[in-house]
Amino acid sequence: MILLQLILSGILIGGVYALISLGLTLIFGVMRIVNFVHGDMLMVAMYMAYWMFALFGIDNYVGLLVIVPATAALGALIYWGVLQFAIRRSHEASILATIGISIVLQNAALIIWSADYRSIHNELSTLSVEYLGIRLSAPLLIAFSVALVVTILLFAFLNHTYLGKAIRAASMDRYAAVLMGVNTRKIFTVSFAIGTALVGIAGGLLASVYTVYPTVGTQFLLVSFVVVVLGGLGSLRGAVIGGLIVGVVETASAYFIGSSMKELVYLLLFILILIIKPAGLFGQQLPGVNR
Amino acid sequence: MMEAKREPVKLVPITRSHMIGCGLAFLAVLLPFLLQNEPYYLDTLILALLWASAAGAWNLAGGYGGLLSLGHAAFFGIGAYTSTLLFVELDIPPLMGMLVGAFLAAIVGLMTGLVTLRMKGPFFALITIAIAEVLMIITVNWSDLTNGSQGVSIPYKPGFENIAFDSKVPYYFFALMICLIPVFIAHWLERSRYGYELMAVRDNETAAQALGINTVRVKVSILVVSSAITAVAGAFYAQYITIIEPYHEFSFAVSIQMVLITMIGGLGTAWGPVFGSLIVTGLDTFLRDVFMGAQGGLQALFYGLMLVLVVLFVPEGLIPRLRKRISSGKEDVTCG
Numbered sequence: 001m002i003l004l005q006l007i008l009s010g011i012l013i014g015g016v017y018a019l020i021s022l023g024l025t026l027i028f029g030v031m032r033i034v035n036f037v038h039g040d041m042l043m044v045a046m047y048m049a050y051w052m053f054a055l056f057g058i059d060n061y062v063g064l065l066v067i068v069p070a071t072a073a074l075g076a077l078i079y080w081g082v083l084q085f086a087i088r089r090s091h092e093a094s095i096l097a098t099i100g101i102s103i104v105l106q107n108a109a110l111i112i113w114s115a116d117y118r119s120i121h122n123e124l125s126t127l128s129v130e131y132l133g134i135r136l137s138a139p140l141l142i143a144f145s146v147a148l149v150v151t152i153l154l155f156a157f158l159n160h161t162y163l164g165k166a167i168r169a170a171s172m173d174r175y176a177a178v179l180m181g182v183n184t185r186k187i188f189t190v191s192f193a194i195g196t197a198l199v200g201i202a203g204g205l206l207a208s209v210y211t212v213y214p215t216v217g218t219q220f221l222l223v224s225f226v227v228v229v230l231g232g233l234g235s236l237r238g239a240v241i242g243g244l245i246v247g248v249v250e251t252a253s254a255y256f257i258g259s260s261m262k263e264l265v266y267l268l269l270f271i272l273i274l275i276i277k278p279a280g281l282f283g284q285q286l287p288g289v290n291r
Numbered sequence: 292m293m294e295a296k297r298e299p300v301k302l303v304p305i306t307r308s309h310m311i312g313c314g315l316a317f318l319a320v321l322l323p324f325l326l327q328n329e330p331y332y333l334d335t336l337i338l339a340l341l342w343a344s345a346a347g348a349w350n351l352a353g354g355y356g357g358l359l360s361l362g363h364a365a366f367f368g369i370g371a372y373t374s375t376l377l378f379v380e381l382d383i384p385p386l387m388g389m390l391v392g393a394f395l396a397a398i399v400g401l402m403t404g405l406v407t408l409r410m411k412g413p414f415f416a417l418i419t420i421a422i423a424e425v426l427m428i429i430t431v432n433w434s435d436l437t438n439g440s441q442g443v444s445i446p447y448k449p450g451f452e453n454i455a456f457d458s459k460v461p462y463y464f465f466a467l468m469i470c471l472i473p474v475f476i477a478h479w480l481e482r483s484r485y486g487y488e489l490m491a492v493r494d495n496e497t498a499a500q501a502l503g504i505n506t507v508r509v510k511v512s513i514l515v516v517s518s519a520i521t522a523v524a525g526a527f528y529a530q531y532i533t534i535i536e537p538y539h540e541f542s543f544a545v546s547i548q549m550v551l552i553t554m555i556g557g558l559g560t561a562w563g564p565v566f567g568s569l570i571v572t573g574l575d576t577f578l579r580d581v582f583m584g585a586q587g588g589l590q591a592l593f594y595g596l597m598l599v600l601v602v603l604f605v606p607e608g609l610i611p612r613l614r615k616r617i618s619s620g621k622e623d624v625t626c627g
Contacts, residue, residue, distance in 0.1 A: 034413040096602050100597075225417060229414075270421050
């Protein structure tokens with residue numbers, strides 16, 4: 001029974017990890033950017049949800065209506081203002097540029113909102129659903145359901161719309177895509193905005209589950225790197241399955257080994273995958289990476 | 292003086308950069324005595340040299356070898372913790388501990404190299420972050436040995452073998468010595484067969500392989516050297532600050548500090564890290580003066596901003612820029 005409980009709890013949080021990682025892997029797949037800003041976008045989204053709740057009493061799920069366009073716009077701005085210039089230089093340049101932006105965002109948050117831990121307390125946030133002796137937290141259940149719907153919508157968008165197909169084409173072979181008349185400059189900005197909007201949704205959902213503080217993103221960034229590497233850098237399907245696996249592994253190791261060591265477990269998992277199978281479960285050889 | 296001495300015996304007239312080098316060397320020796328009564332500035336200078344050593348060590352792998360390590364804090368922390376724990380627990384003088392730390396870091400560097408260096412692109416950067424993170428977690432949780440997240444403070448027992456002095460001047464010269472090690476190695480890389488092999492691997496690994504260079508051996512060996520020197524810098528840091536804690540020594544911020552300093556001074560240039568460190572550490576002190584009492588985070592925000600601006604506008608770093616300006620109109624100057 002405890003095993004089933006752990007697996008189900010793990011899957012719930014894993015669904016949210018999958019959502020965060022989808023954004024990260026989309027950005028990597030299309031632009032070859034290892035995006036260190038990703039975790040901080042989660043932080044920004046969580047702060048937005050928190051302040052809308054604290055100042056105006058707006059529920060964090062309703063708040064998504066504001067958070068999603070806002071994070072998408074911020075993502076587009078970051079790409080358009082800085083990253084598009086960095087990726088023209090080199091891999092290293094784009095990694096370092098995203099690290100720089102990440103440091104700026106974290107410390108701006110620290111200066112503006114201080115290092116205090118803030119969390120949303122409403123009647124829902126402590127509620128849990130119990131069925132057959134298995135107890136699941138209500139906000140996580142909602143977060144998982146929304147993540148599931150968003151994931152399905154994302155796959156539908158990528159598979160069935162012109163823009164979605166253009167994004168996939170650009171991620172498979174950007175030169176061929178250009179030759180087919182795809183405006184990659186536009187596609188890159190749009191993909192970055194979609195990637196950050198995905199993590200924005202996750203931030204809005206997680207605001208009632210976790211406390212928010214300026215460096216909350218780094219922890220999630222680390223997790224989603226593990227997920228993305230496990231699933232295969234650039235693979236969307238891999239991000240979903242990797243997210244669920246990491247969610248379960250993390251929950252189980254927190255229960256069996258202790259929560260201070262759970263990070264160690266998935267970091268070792270991460271190192272092990274990189275050594276044994278760096279392409280991940282679903283990764284293909286990516287032309288941009290093997291330079 | 293130092294710079295001029297390392298010039299190969301080419302029959303070139305004394306160039307302007309020779310003279311600048313001589314002047315700077317003279318200044319470097321004289322400066323601590325001039326600042327003897329200004330401990331605050333001397334402290335800044337010592338820290339600048341310290342970070343110049345760590346960044347210089349990073350530069351050997353990151354700049355000359357093209358290995359974008361974002362986890363050099365791992366080696367820095369190994370150096371700091373090894374010398375400190377040997378001193379506190381076993382009473383082994385830190386001068387010895389420093390070498391032991393360098394040796395341990397070299398082993399970790401060797402293992403890192405062996406498992407990672409067939410990896411391409413961003414994977415190497417990611418795995419180095421993970422290694423530093425793992426060491427941090429182990430240090431925090433192995434509290435019997437490391438005193439956990441509280442860190443370890445080092446008792447003050449002055450003496451050369453303990454790297455503890457009652458004046459700041461000896462610290463200065465100690466830091467100067469350490470920071471010259473990577474500079475000399477870099478100079479040697481610029482004119483040795485091994486260095487050419489290394490840079491060939493950095494610039495085009497496939498072509499280097501085709502020329503018969505053992506690319507893995509070249510990359511692993513530079514990572515080992517770089518790790519060991521980083522650990523020496525870490526050990527010196529511990530002795531100078533006299534308190535170490537895992538959340539600082541193994542932190543991502545320390546790794547980034549080395550990268551940022553090197554980027555500003557000039558990636559893959561011998562004197563770049565020294566120059567970059569003087570700028571970054573000097574700016575750090577300046578900002579602390581200006582915003583005294585202001586909320587934390589401002590300096591770090593500045594670091595982040597600087598990193599972005601350097602990547603966008605001066606990706607080659609300041610030394611190559613300046614060198615171009617100094618030697619413009621003159622004959623080819625090959626000083627680092």
